[in-house]
Amino acid sequence: MLNTKATYPWWITEPDDIAAILASCKRGEVHTLCTSAGGYEIPYITYGEKEDYHRQANYSSACGAKHPKYYADREGKRRTIMIIGATHGQETEGVCGIANLLTLLETGVDLRGEAVPMVTEAFDALQPRLIIVPIYNMDGRRRCPADSMLGEPHDADGYGLRYYGQGTWKDGTLCGWPQCKMIHPIKDAAGYLGAYYNDDGINLMHDNFFAPMAEETRALMKLIDEEAPECVIGLHGGSNSTNMLLQPDYVPQYTKEGVHNLAVATAALEAERGYKTYVIPVKDTNPGFPPPSFNLTTAIHHICGAVSSTYESNEGLCEANCFGAEEILIRHYCLFAALFRCGWEEK
Ligand SMILES: [Zn+2]
Numbered sequence: 096m097l098n099t100k101a102t103y104p105w106w107i108t109e110p111d112d113i114a115a116i117l118a119s120c121k122r123g124e125v126h127t128l129c130t131s132a133g134g135y136e137i138p139y140i141t142y143g144e145k146e147d148y149h150r151q152a153n154y155s156s157a158c159g160a161k162h163p164k165y166y167a168d169r170e171g172k173r174r175t176i177m178i179i180g181a182t183h184g185q186e187t188e189g190v191c192g193i194a195n196l197l198t199l200l201e202t203g204v205d206l207r208g209e210a211v212p213m214v215t216e217a218f219d220a221l222q223p224r225l226i227i228v229p230i231y232n233m234d235g236r237r238r239c240p241a242d243s244m245l246g247e248p249h250d251a252d253g254y255g256l257r258y259y260g261q262g263t264w265k266d267g268t269l270c271g272w273p274q275c276k277m278i279h280p281i282k283d284a285a286g287y288l289g290a291y292y293n294d295d296g297i298n299l300m301h302d303n304f305f306a307p308m309a310e311e312t313r314a315l316m317k318l319i320d321e322e323a324p325e326c327v328i329g330l331h332g333g334s335n336s337t338n339m340l341l342q343p344d345y346v347p348q349y350t351k352e353g354v355h356n357l358a359v360a361t362a363a364l365e366a367e368r369g370y371k372t373y374v375i376p377v378k379d380t381n382p383g384f385p386p387p388s389f390n391l392t393t394a395i396h397h398i399c400g401a402v403s404s405t406y407e408s409n410e411g412l413c414e415a416n417c418f419g420a421e422e423i424l425i426r427h428y429c430l431f432a433a434l435f436r437c438g439w440e441e442k
Pocket residue numbers: 182183186331332
């Protein structure tokens with residue numbers, strides 16, 4: 096289904112439609128993160144006053160001084176939460192969730208015209224500093240001709256998840272996952288450049304975070320350092336897997352437990368709605384060889400100390416374990432409600 100919006104008018108994921116929503120926002124304040132490799136502005140929106148966390152040191156030095164409070168003293172302060180959509184351009188489920196969340200926060204009803212008290216009541220009670228980047232990989236999102244993967248196959252020539260996502264090699268064969276990561280940046284090796292990448296062929300999930308290749312990475316890291324969020328969730332699509340929060344690698348055990356707590360809180364809300372759930376257990380093991388990647392989710396933790404996770408949503412492919420559009424949206428609401436209840440904390 097290339098045009099999901101034609102069937103579900105609330106499935107809003109196109110950059111121009113998101114720009115229109117942002118332009119109508121009054122409660123939130125719209126800013127520009129940076130210009131993408133392809134020359135497009137990447138907007139983000141903030142809610143709530145920015146807190147003064149009495150910064151004395153960067154995060155690494157604060158940890159060296161034996162307490163993260165030297166980086167951000169959160170005692171008695173407003174919570175700061177961040178949501179990042181479409182790090183991969185064909186993964187539109189989270190963009191749809193964000194479009195509906197913004198409309199909810201601004202008008203009290205979502206794009207379906209429905210109130211979602213579990214989200215709005217939690218938000219109003221917490222009054223967080225909330226930072227949302229609706230479409231982080233603007234180049235990839237603009238390049239993708241499909242506005243969802245609902246009803247699409249995983250593997251097909253010229254369409255489907257692999258084609259739109261990871262694209263093709265020069266000979267026209269599908270790149271696929273994870274082989275698409277073997278050459279990076281992939282631009283010069285690609286035939287059809289998938290929506291995974293920015294226009295320079297960089298997968299923003301796997302930049303060199305110590306010497307960024309992409310301006311998008313540099314700008315996001317700077318924003319995260321300035322805002323010091325305590326929980327950051329990147330919204331992704333994970334084929335037809337049951338929605339889940341991935342456990343981050345190379346982070347302290349209490350951060351892994353924070354992700355687990357949030358996953359449990361989200362799953363409780365999903366179960367109340369009759370949805371099946373999946374919570375990944377916390378592993379306290381050395382992963383050994385081959386090592387997991389130090390990816391964007393891990394990098395975010397090491398900038399600001401956040402509980403940082405990748406949220407993988409079901410994408411509604413025409414295969415086993417296919418969820419419908421509305422269920423995908425409501426599962427995002429469960430995540431947002433759990434976030435606004437500070438679900439990462441031990442209860
Ligand atoms: Zn992804």
